[in-house]
Amino acid sequence: MTLASLVAAGASPGEVTAALRRLDVPFELSTEGAEVNGVGALRVTVHHPEGHAHRGFRAIRALIEGAGLPARAAGRAVEAFRRLAVAEGAVHGVDPEEVTFHEVGAVDSIVDVVGSCVALELLGVSSVTCGPLPMGTGVVRAAHGNLPVPGPATLEVLKGSRVRWTEETRETTTPTGASLMAAFTGGRFTDAAPPMTLLSVGYGAGRARFEHAPNLLRAVVGELEGYAEALTLLEANVDDATGEILGAAVERLLAAGAPDAWLEPIVMKRGRGAYKICALVPRTAAETLARLLMRETGALGVRHLGVGRTVAERRHVVVELPYGRCRVKVGSLDGEDFVAAPEYADASRLATETGLPLAEIYADARVAYEKERPADKRKPTAGS
Secondary structure, three states: OHHHHHHHOOOOHHHHHHHHHHHOOOOEEEEEEEEEOOEEEEEEEEEOOOOOOOOEHHHHHHHHHOOOOOHHHHHHHHHHHHHHHHHHHHHHOOOHHHOEOOHHHOHHHHHHHHHHHHHHHHOOOOOOOOOOEEEOOOEEEEOOEEEEOOOHHHHHHOOOOOEEEOOOOOOOOOHHHHHHHHHHHOOOOOOOOOOEEEEEEEEEEOOOOOOOOOOEEEEEEEEEOOEEEEEEEEEEEEOOOOHHHHHHHHHHHHHOOOOEEEEEEEEOHHHOEEEEEEEEEEHHHHHHHHHHHHHHHOOOOOEEEEEEEEEOEEEEEEEEEOOEEEEEEEEEEOOEEEEEEEOHHHHHHHHHHHOOOHHHHHHHHHHHHHHHOOOOOOOOEEOO
């Protein structure tokens, strides 16, 4: 239903399928229209050969990380399975790294989870909010026999998160669905959706018929303006890596999707000079990028610190100068521009081509932007 709702909201099923082919598992995707309580929706079905492979968390993680998927999509998928492995491990008394999935290890579940993460990437989704997940009642048949609803693994995944109880005598949230939404949101479910400019809506249809609510999952896609973003700060102290290795690690982290990464000189025990390598990363990609940091630097451990940042709306405006084009990055809050900064790469290129001082290029670009900016925008302050 998650994958169906995101495809219905605009993610290309062809591009989703093409990305999933990199997993090297046999499957086919089909879509069909459905109507639930008068609402037009989409239903996605995963077709695969008979038989269920029981894969462990390690195998699934290796499958995802070796598929060459976009870093954020791979990070979200690994995080979903990690949360599920932790939950299953708690239920069965097994180390999460040793957990073997049954239903979730099957091809259709892997395609559902990874496909949903790829669809988010195709839609350009940077953050996800979701209301408290519905908890049904009754009994569900699983690989280990009949289990109460909600399933034990579902409750483990959702520990510390808000949920809502319903009167549906069916399983309304599966362990996989709970893990996927918890990975998308960091486990923070709220009825208060952030203000946005609405772009598209999609409905994913389930097959069961509910008594008290339509069996639909709705995805709403929009652009946020000036919002608070939840991130993870990764940190590691390194005293045995060269400057070249550390510099390359910063570049790799940025290329893999970290919004920012940097080095800080520090003094460790016994007066040893060292560096702290830091990266701000999406929470859904924290585990993947922490492992990247360790592989690149040889660090044996990485600290994870939850942080937030307030993000302004940003856009680029191209201005025409007498000697070439230059992009100007404009920041705004509540619809009002407050900063305009020429892009360094463009300004530096023009300075090289013309022989003019970089400061003069910056000044010309700001003047050109001021002439072209919309009349209803407040004059921005100078930025660099």
